[in-house]
Amino acid sequence: MVDELLRVENLTKHFPVSRGIVFQKQVAAVKAVDDISFTVNRGETLGVVGESGCGKSTMARCIMRLLDLTSGTLTFEGQNISRLSRNEMRPIRREMMMIFQDPYASLNPRKRVGFIVGEALVVHNTGTDAAIKRRVQELLEVVGLNPEHYNRFPHEFSGGQRQRIGIARALAVNPKLIVCDEPVSALDVSVQAQILNLLKDLQKEFGLTYIFIAHDLNVVRYISDRVMVMYLGKIAEVAGSAELYARPKHPYTGALLSAVPIPDPRLGRARKPIVLEGDVPNPINPPDGCRFHPRCPRFQEGVCDASIPEAVDVGTDHTASCFFPLGHWPMTLEEMQRVDNPTPAS
Amino acid sequence: MATLLEVEDLRTYFTTDDGIVKAVDGVSFTLKEGKTLGIVGESGSGKSVTCLTIMGLNSKKSATSKGRALFRGEDLLQASNQRLREIRGNDIAMIFQDPMTSLNPVHRIGDQIVEGILLHRDVSKKEARRRAIDALKEVGIPRADRRADDYPHQFSGGMRQRVMIAMALVNEPSLLIADEPTTALDVTTQAQILELMHSLQRDYGTAIVMITHDLGVVAEIADDVVVMYAARIAERAPVGKLFEEPLHPYTWGLLGSLPRLEADIDRLVQIPGTPPSLLSPPRGCRFNPRCPYVFDRCKEEMPELVASPRDSEHLQSCFLDDVTKQREAERTLASFATEVP
Numbered sequence A: 001m002v003d004e005l006l007r008v009e010n011l012t013k014h015f016p017v018s019r020g021i022v023f024q025k026q027v028a029a030v031k032a033v034d035d036i037s038f039t040v041n042r043g044e045t046l047g048v049v050g051e052s053g054c055g056k057s058t059m060a061r062c063i064m065r066l067l068d069l070t071s072g073t074l075t076f077e078g079q080n081i082s083r084l085s086r087n088e089m090r091p092i093r094r095e096m097m098m099i100f101q102d103p104y105a106s107l108n109p110r111k112r113v114g115f116i117v118g119e120a121l122v123v124h125n126t127g128t129d130a131a132i133k134r135r136v137q138e139l140l141e142v143v144g145l146n147p148e149h150y151n152r153f154p155h156e157f158s159g160g161q162r163q164r165i166g167i168a169r170a171l172a173v174n175p176k177l178i179v180c181d182e183p184v185s186a187l188d189v190s191v192q193a194q195i196l197n198l199l200k201d202l203q204k205e206f207g208l209t210y211i212f213i214a215h216d217l218n219v220v221r222y223i224s225d226r227v228m229v230m231y232l233g234k235i236a237e238v239a240g241s242a243e244l245y246a247r248p249k250h251p252y253t254g255a256l257l258s259a260v261p262i263p264d265p266r267l268g269r270a271r272k273p274i275v276l277e278g279d280v281p282n283p284i285n286p287p288d289g290c291r292f293h294p295r296c297p298r299f300q301e302g303v304c305d306a307s308i309p310e311a312v313d314v315g316t317d318h319t320a321s322c323f324f325p326l327g328h329w330p331m332t333l334e335e336m337q338r339v340d341n342p343t344p345a346s
Numbered sequence B: 001m002a003t004l005l006e007v008e009d010l011r012t013y014f015t016t017d018d019g020i021v022k023a024v025d026g027v028s029f030t031l032k033e034g035k036t037l038g039i040v041g042e043s044g045s046g047k048s049v050t051c052l053t054i055m056g057l058n059s060k061k062s063a064t065s066k067g068r069a070l071f072r073g074e075d076l077l078q079a080s081n082q083r084l085r086e087i088r089g090n091d092i093a094m095i096f097q098d099p100m101t102s103l104n105p106v107h108r109i110g111d112q113i114v115e116g117i118l119l120h121r122d123v124s125k126k127e128a129r130r131r132a133i134d135a136l137k138e139v140g141i142p143r144a145d146r147r148a149d150d151y152p153h154q155f156s157g158g159m160r161q162r163v164m165i166a167m168a169l170v171n172e173p174s175l176l177i178a179d180e181p182t183t184a185l186d187v188t189t190q191a192q193i194l195e196l197m198h199s200l201q202r203d204y205g206t207a208i209v210m211i212t213h214d215l216g217v218v219a220e221i222a223d224d225v226v227v228m229y230a231a232r233i234a235e236r237a238p239v240g241k242l243f244e245e246p247l248h249p250y251t252w253g254l255l256g257s258l259p260r261l262e263a264d265i266d267r268l269v270q271i272p273g274t275p276p277s278l279l280s281p282p283r284g285c286r287f288n289p290r291c292p293y294v295f296d297r298c299k300e301e302m303p304e305l306v307a308s309p310r311d312s313e314h315l316q317s318c319f320l321d322d323v324t325k326q327r328e329a330e331r332t333l334a335s336f337a338t339e340v341p
């Protein structure tokens, strides 16, 4: 039986855009996350990928309740947490932790590393000072830092070291859900391998659940059971990770997969990424219909710009929000442009 | 082509409560005009500090630097603050790993770029604004004219990074130092930014120092590569040679730990042990406690960066004999064979 840990329904987050000096008047809204729904099962890793600015971090912050939702429902372990107050959230806070994308902005520059990592332990009263210090030093070692780093300040660390401080902090209180926002992007591949292996080990040992946001598709493939592809505040495609990489159905996913750099100078330079034409999307005033349509090689007038595509089944546990999903993979740009079956799939 | 940047035996030490951190400890490389040097290496190995030292941006309170960094023959380590301010953002631009330290949170994005233009270029405010918006468009910020009036916190992580890139490119520098410029970007945006840097290089002959963890990016854009480990250079070579015949055990480890798209792997190979402390680095070769090939000499003597006997352009600092190196390089690459999809 699949055991659902988190259910996200119709999650929407709009940031108001206001003008005026004395009287701030809302003139528009950045539709950062727009009506997305998905579930996360206990013990699984859901990878999240998508273009920069498509709303991944905003979604993560909403789930953590660091941002108020514009609308939608979050159900965590069967409890509706979408409207809980600060106080009511407190016991739930230690069940879900976040590793932040920006390791510079998320660490308090005036606090020592030992304090930063141990803070949650102190807040949640988990033991004596000596026990907490031991635990913190253990955590530092777990993420590949030296215990000697205990008394240092964040600015004395390199980017990757700071990221590991953030990881140690998130692990401290044994949460059930960890939302990882680009947790390894600042790390060299060997430390990255160490952290990824560690996250997998911890998952096995404690049944942890991860939402794992990353740009590196190789990393996402390695760590995730399922992968969700986002585009401009919406979900484009969701599938098991092997399935998604072998049989992408959404043209945006296809473009992403074709752009992964290859660590071999000869192959890499010969690679032909599918270049997305057209204007970069604007979340203030997103395109009508499918949000990807102005840049999509498979665009069909009167269909793609007329209505928003629903998520449809395109395989086993595989859904894509596209009227003209890809037939096979790999595909060249020319092949992508030929739509064999012009009748909408819905 | 003429040499643009020549770094010789660069050293930067930080004084901390616990002692002296030798963050950069003898780094040398050269960069010719219009070329790209990739710097890869362990997190915390001194890549950023190397670049900050070249730009004269380390905190004067805690850092001391030695060695030389000759930019068109002028030693930047000896340059006055006034002179460095003239050079920075003009002849040499830097994209920082940390976008928030170089973006002022209380100023609008557009104004910050305009300021950078007015500081170094004799143009009207209106012209500067036009250039700023063009630059934002070039790095793919949608509706740049409108979003130029946003504050940094209203941008996503990747958008902030692109603002930094716009700022660095706007004055068409002859040297661009880019510290992890694309790590916060998705692969399609990354491809677009790399292309932009490439066209800058083509049109203005800009040379680039690019720090990155992404070996795929290095393979695609670098001419030469420096691999750093614990404040020193482990290996330095033209990009083709580094990927065809890596000669340092740390480089083998790096290549071995790459996750691959094609493969369903259950566990990544990782280099055993933890990165060394720079307060008290290990005696001898700094990689020796984690090196599977270690022998007595490695624990006693620090290896110098020397040319491989078969290739004067390929430098490495490892005592292993050449035959073993060739064999192990081959073995690493065999496990690493990439197929083109």
Ligand SMILES: Nc1ncnc2c1ncn2[C@@H]1O[C@H](COP(=O)(O)OP(=O)(O)OP(=O)(O)O)[C@@H](O)[C@H]1O
Pocket (backbone or CB within 6 Å): A155, A156, A157, A158, A159, A160, A161, A186, A187, A188, B014, B015, B016, B021, B022, B023, B041, B042, B043, B044, B045, B046, B047, B048, B049, B050, B059, B062, B097, B278
């Ligand atoms: N201001 C400082 N005071 C003390 N130590 C410092 C300071 N800045 C950097 N260090 C130390 O110097 C070493 C090199 O740091 P640097 O930022 O150059 O690493 P890096 O190679 O860029 O790593 P990353 O890939 O993680 O960004 C690190 O071990 C770091 O802890």
Ligand SMILES: Nc1ncnc2c1ncn2[C@@H]1O[C@H](COP(=O)(O)OP(=O)(O)OP(=O)(O)O)[C@@H](O)[C@H]1O
Pocket (backbone or CB within 6 Å): A015, A030, A031, A032, A050, A051, A052, A053, A054, A055, A056, A057, A058, A059, A101, A283, B153, B154, B155, B156, B157, B158, B159, B184, B185, B186
């Ligand atoms: N506080 C805010 N005020 C206004 N707009 C915001 C705010 N925070 C985020 N946005 C906007 O919401 C959109 C989504 O941002 P978000 O940070 O979620 O993107 P992301 O997918 O995490 O991108 P990246 O991969 O670059 O980190 C962006 O257009 C961003 O400018």
Ligand SMILES: [Mg+2]
Pocket (backbone or CB within 6 Å): A056, A057, A058, A101, A181, B156, B157, B158
């Ligand atoms: Mg983000």
Ligand SMILES: [Mg+2]
Pocket (backbone or CB within 6 Å): A158, A159, A160, B047, B048, B049, B097, B179
């Ligand atoms: Mg760095």
